[in-house]
Amino acid sequence: MTPDVAEGSALLKERVTFALFDRAARTVKFLLPIAALLLVWEGAVRAGLAESNILPAPSMVIARAIELLDVTNPAGGMLLTHIATSLYRALSAFAFAVLVAIPLGFLLGLSGTVYRWVSPVISLLLPLPAVAWTPILLVAFGQGDVTIITVCFLGAVFPVLYSTIQGVRSVSRQSVWVVRSMGANFGDIFVRVMLPATLPALMSGLKLGMAHAWRTLVAAEMLAALSSGLGYMIFAARSYMDVPTMFVGIVCLAVIGMLIEHFLFVPLENATTRKWEGAIHVGGRR
Amino acid sequence: MFKALSFVKSLATAAGLATLVAAGIGSAAAADSIRVGLQAVPPDEVYKARDFGAPYGLDLELSSFSSGSDSLKAFLAGRVDVANGGSARLVTMAAQQPDTFYIVAANQYGGDRYGVIVANESTATSIADLKGKKIGAVTGSGTFNTFRVFLEQNGLSESDFEIVNMKVEDIRAAVQRGIVDAGVAWEPHVAIAENLGAVKRIISMEGVNESPNFVLVRRSFADENPDAVAKYVATLIDLANLIKTKPEEAGQIAAEQISQSGVNVEPAALELALTRIKMDPQVTDALLAELLPVAESMAAAGKIDAVPDFKGLVRDEYYEKARELTATQ
Structure with a gap:
């Protein structure tokens, strides 16, 4: 090994170590306030400042979560079933919302006439909480996945649609003219101008849409689920005053919501907007 | 000789047909089924946990609802054949849609x-x-x-x-x-x-009133499937007997059933609850009489046009048949 290669290898090792250390430090920094909150909470319950059958200590909630995950006990694995069902419903609703809202958003953003006709309807529906549709959908479809997914779809579709419209309408006409003057066709303009320019707004819409779908899910499952889902579990636990199980459900909702953001949208942003922004900063890319 | 052969052939054909018909009847009898709307209450949890229909060859298709109101909505929409309703909702249905259902049993009162x-x-x-x-x-x-x-x-x-x-x-x-x-x-x-x-x-509130719920069956279903309804009422008699004679076991069963949805509840609590709920499905005049003051106050408040004829909605024959069925078990 030449001294240059050895030096390069040591430098790489140092960089990797630094990156790992930095990541660990950031994780600790992120978890520290949460750990502090849990400690205060645990202490308050143990000191008798809060009654455990109203506010169970975190240790009780964790113990209950372990019971629900333990496949050797009768209710074992049930938590995973509830989580899987809720994820299926929320992600299905989100996928439908994306499939409907993005093309429609582009259409409305590009065509002033269609926008003038449709925007009053959107303005009317936008402020309506999706959960308000549940009683009507229950009459139409009864309890079950169709009603829940439809309610979540209604929760997700408007943020995505609205953000797409805003993103498309914010693209400057000059950029389009410049690319067109260079001989670009509609496909080129769409892929190389419209889509990248719309992405930041679209990304915000997708995040909001997913968050709305996830939040709406709980209420929809409380009202319309037949036998599974985190919302159903919380509702059933409430009916039988099983407070630790209610907290397990709530914690799962929070953690899964955070993981979706982290594992679905952060990679998506890294692969699109951040990468393209980087490319623009470096000197552009065709 | 030819005639004798032909006779034997005819006999065989007839026997074959008879077997097929008998098998058809048998399978039709075994295929009795009923769609039941249930709620998240201890007696219904016990009912869900055991196949009460099996001894009678009755297929029970059970749907759980978060409230009595949701269960009755599903009943009115034709998604379930049987549901149970409390006083005010039952009075409203009896006043507005008396031709759509029969009262065949009492359920959860006291x-x-x-x-x-x-x-x-x-x-x-x-x-x-x-x-x-x-x-x-x-x-x-x-x-x-x-x-x-x-x-x-x-x-x-x-x-x-x-x-x-x-x-x-x-x-x-x-x-x-x-x-x-x-x-x-x-x-x-x-x-x-x-x-x-x-x-x-x-x-x-023991002795104040019974505040009964009643089991309602869609008329169209009951008229076409009287045996299924009688068998269903028989399952309610069996459920009532289990809860009355073995409340501890019933509490345990209910707790295990509830735990299937990931919820933890003490069997002793459910046992205590079950001992406080009356389950005998027989519709008595005293139970029906409790609907009258409710109906009268609703009529006085203008919520219904007139006090319905509740006795006209009751069909005792299913309970009588169900008693016979349970006696043979």
């Missing part, structure tokens, strides 16, 4: 399933001790109507208390935390709250 709870440290032991105090209750519920009758019987009225309307699931915590001085709730909420050691029951 004043003991309603109680008044107070915090463990409370010194109150009677309703008189709570005069002028805050009482948490689900106003408009059957429980609250029974509570009002109870107050009248004790020379009191609603105005003697500060009634705080709340969800039944929240009453225990409200009592425990002193937000209200007492709570009026129904089973299993009272028994579970007692079992948690958070509150104590000081009053039972």
Whole structure:
């Protein structure tokens, strides 16, 4: 090994170590306030400042979560079933919302006439909480996945649609003219101008849409689920005053919501907007 | 010879046909099925846990609903053949759509399933001790109507208390935390709250009234499937017997069934709740008579046009047939 290669290898090792250390430090920094909150909470319950059958200590909630995950006990694995069902419903609703809202958003953003006709309807529906549709959908479809997914779809579709419209309408006409003057066709303009320019707004819409779908899910499952889902579990636990199980459900909702953001949208942003922004900063890319 | 052969052939064909017909009848009898709407209450949890239809060759298609209202909506929409309804909803249906259903059984009744709870440290032991105090209750519920009758019987009225309307699931915590001085709730909420050691029951509404629920069957279904309905009522008799004779086992079964959805509840609490709920499915005149004052007050308030003929909706023959069926088991 030449001294240059050895030096390069040591430098790489140092960089990797630094990156790992930095990541660990950031994780600790992120978890520290949460750990502090849990400690205060645990202490308050143990000191008798809060009654455990109203506010169970975190240790009780964790113990209950372990019971629900333990496949050797009768209710074992049930938590995973509830989580899987809720994820299926929320992600299905989100996928439908994306499939409907993005093309429609582009259409409305590009065509002033269609926008003038449709925007009053959107303005009317936008402020309506999706959960308000549940009683009507229950009459139409009864309890079950169709009603829940439809309610979540209604929760997700408007943020995505609205953000797409805003993103498309914010693209400057000059950029389009410049690319067109260079001989670009509609496909080129769409892929190389419209889509990248719309992405930041679209990304915000997708995040909001997913968050709305996830939040709406709980209420929809409380009202319309037949036998599974985190919302159903919380509702059933409430009916039988099983407070630790209610907290397990709530914690799962929070953690899964955070993981979706982290594992679905952060990679998506890294692969699109951040990468393209980087490319623009470096000197552009065709 | 040819004639004899032909005769044998005819006999064989007839025998074959007879076998096929018999098999067809047999399979039709075995294929009795019924769609039942249930709720998240202990007796229904016991019902879900065991295949009560099996001894009678009855396929039970069970659907769970979060409330009686949802169950009745599904019933009216034709998604279930059987549901059970409390007084006010039943009166409304009897007044508006009497031709759509029969009353075939009683289900979950008795004043003991309603109680008044107070915090463990409370010194109150009677309703008189709570005069002028805050009482948490689900106003408009059957429980609250029974509570009002109870107050009248004790020379009191609603105005003697500060009634705080709340969800039944929240009453225990409200009592425990002193937000209200007492709570009026129904089973299993009272028994579970007692079992948690958070509150104590000081009053039972036993003897005030029975506040019955009734089992409703869609007429079109009952007319086409009388055997299925009789078999279903037989399963209710078996359920009632199990709960009455083996409440401990029934509590355990219910707790295990509830745990299937990931919820933890003490079997002892459910056993206590089940001992406070009457389950005999026979529709008696006394139970039906309790619908009259409800209907009269609703008619007086203009909610219905006239007091319905409840007796005309009752079909006793299914219960009688069900008794015969259970006797043969």
